[in-house]
Amino acid sequence: MGTGTTAALGSALFLLFGAGAAAQDAGNYPNRPVVMIVPFAPGGASDFVARIIQPGVGQILGQQIVVDNRPSAAGIVGTEVAARAAPDGYTTFLGNIGTLSINPGVYPNMRIKPDRDLAPVSICADTPSILITRLDFPANTVSELIAYVKANQGKVTFATPGSSTLNRLEMEVFKKDAGLEMVHVPYKGGAGPAVMDVFGGHVDLMFTTLPSAMEFVKNRKVKALAVTTRERIADLSDIPTMYELGWKNLVTSSWQGVLVPTGTPRPIVDKLHAAIVKVLAEPEIQARMRKSGVIPVSSSSPEDFKTYMDVETAKWTKVIEESGVRAE
Numbered sequence: 001m002g003t004g005t006t007a008a009l010g011s012a013l014f015l016l017f018g019a020g021a022a023a024q025d026a027g028n029y030p031n032r033p034v035v036m037i038v039p040f041a042p043g044g045a046s047d048f049v050a051r052i053i054q055p056g057v058g059q060i061l062g063q064q065i066v067v068d069n070r071p072s073a074a075g076i077v078g079t080e081v082a083a084r085a086a087p088d089g090y091t092t093f094l095g096n097i098g099t100l101s102i103n104p105g106v107y108p109n110m111r112i113k114p115d116r117d118l119a120p121v122s123i124c125a126d127t128p129s130i131l132i133t134r135l136d137f138p139a140n141t142v143s144e145l146i147a148y149v150k151a152n153q154g155k156v157t158f159a160t161p162g163s164s165t166l167n168r169l170e171m172e173v174f175k176k177d178a179g180l181e182m183v184h185v186p187y188k189g190g191a192g193p194a195v196m197d198v199f200g201g202h203v204d205l206m207f208t209t210l211p212s213a214m215e216f217v218k219n220r221k222v223k224a225l226a227v228t229t230r231e232r233i234a235d236l237s238d239i240p241t242m243y244e245l246g247w248k249n250l251v252t253s254s255w256q257g258v259l260v261p262t263g264t265p266r267p268i269v270d271k272l273h274a275a276i277v278k279v280l281a282e283p284e285i286q287a288r289m290r291k292s293g294v295i296p297v298s299s300s301s302p303e304d305f306k307t308y309m310d311v312e313t314a315k316w317t318k319v320i321e322e323s324g325v326r327a328e
Helices: 001-030 045-059 073-083 098-107 142-151 164-176 191-199 210-218 267-279 284-290 302-324
Strands: 032-037 065-069 091-096 118-126 129-133 157-160 183-186 203-208 223-227 256-260
Touching: 001 267, 032 045, 032 073, 045 065, 045 091, 045 118, 045 210, 045 256, 045 267, 045 284, 073 091, 073 098, 073 118, 073 142, 073 256, 091 098, 091 118, 098 164, 098 302, 118 267, 118 302, 129 164, 129 191, 129 210, 142 223, 157 164, 157 191, 164 183, 164 203, 164 302, 191 203, 191 210, 203 210, 210 223, 256 267, 267 284, 267 302
Parallel strands: 032 065, 032 091, 157 183, 157 203
Antiparallel strands: 091 256, 118 256, 129 203, 129 223
């Protein structure tokens, strides 16, 4: 038997037995608790999504899902921990638009690459944004806001949870399209501190994720000018969308999704995908998410999620390049 034939046979046997081992692993999976790394502190949008799907996914898989919060460096620390974990299905990652599609453009020297080192399982949630202002800000509509800022170029302040966040990039898109100059005030610790300073009147306005501002908006402690969904939100039906006001580039959301280290056996990925999709289809879960301003969604397949991520990464990388946004 020639060397080439022997090598080919060896490769075939390796693939055969490797596939069999992966299938066997998937059949026994999971036989111990599964960790879900969340790269942000408890209480934020990503943590909310992780903990709302945690019990149901664990019940379906027959093992506890342990949420492990790893906040630091715009989510980069948690992303690295997840990407470097063993690809055995026992470490999962609840990533979001910032960690997966924005950070690579803002931090080009990241030691890991999300699109290379993490394998998508399913999107879990769309979290739209809302444009809010302090209560005494002299504008009650988006058009009035634009007119005021243009009359006071370089004087109006806007808050963000940092450079590598959708909320910063949304404002950059709005500024560019409307021809506005404003002063950026970055905050650490997520959207919470920034929203509190809008509420306190220390900063003028911001785009923020809807769950971060929902109670302030409902209790009329801040002014809500518009949301970033294509259609109006049922619980906030009196608030227009940026899209209907003519800002077609501002149909945006801070999505969250589950990924695993690259190399995780496909049967395990499929088992995780099926469990997540099943949980997100439950009416009670959907109602809880929508009540908090989060839209439950799932991917038809891991490939579908990968395609979505690639489109989002290309879109926001272009915004980053055009606006010159850098880490602060």
